[in-house]
Amino acid sequence: MSEMKIQSAETSAGAPALDEMPNRPTKMKGRNVNVFYGAKQALYAIDLDIYKNQVTALIGPSGCGKSTFLRCLNRMNDTIDICQVTGDIRLDGEDIYGPNIDVVELRARVGMVFQKPNPFPKSIYENVAYGPRIHGLVKGKADMDALVERSLRNAALWEEAKDRLHEAGTGLSGGQQQRLCIARAIAVSPEVILMDEPCSALDPIATAKVEELIDELRENYTIVIVTHSMQQAARVSQRTAMFHLGELVEVGDTKTIFTNPSEKRTQDYITGRYG
């Protein structure tokens, strides 16, 4: 287990404006977040707010720390022995690295969808029902059936899956498997969904479906997505954070970042000059 060293929240010098949209409710707030893998520092003094019911895209060249930051938001970095996180990260004002935090419960509140669809080797139904069952969210078969249906509908998979609920989840197409993983994440009623390049293993049609779904989901959830696709960031997100070499270069509304970025590094990246 990684050693957590929590420091007081401080705004680092030269950080981007933090509250450029002060009227938006903030769901998660990172301050002075540093991450180390052994002696190597991967993130430097990141200050970033995640606004409620918005999609925030994390962009930047390979190795800049996007996935590392994403994993800080539900303490997935705890599973990497050499990883150490310092700083302050809050969910609805509560320190998620605080002593009273139950990490299993945190990961139900802040769910995650990975790059490669990873359904359990179980039926479609069981993939969705497993989380609510272990968290004791549902009593009785009728309620579970209703929850499975609702989750699959919300993940835009119900029509394709309703006649094969007891077949293996791994028998679905890649795009359907990814929507099953989204249904599985939704089933435990998360507040935030983290997505790490959720479309990178999908073809353009499956990608379009998942992107459409992400747009619908933000009505009820707060979403943070790591993507290598500038088009995808522009299509699905309202806010974009640009990372480079472990630093947050700038953050702002997606339209501004893509049409009129403040920083040359952002301009160079979005126009394909490096990365």
Ligand SMILES: Nc1ncnc2c1ncn2[C@@H]1O[C@H](COP(=O)(O)OP(=O)(O)OP(=O)(O)O)[C@@H](O)[C@H]1O
């Ligand atoms: N488990 C790990 N052990 C050691 N170093 C790691 C580990 N995971 C990431 N790193 C290092 O941390 C830095 C940031 O990696 P990270 O995966 O967060 O970047 P990224 O922007 O998501 O990259 P990509 O777009 O290629 O997925 C890199 O230098 C990477 O080599």
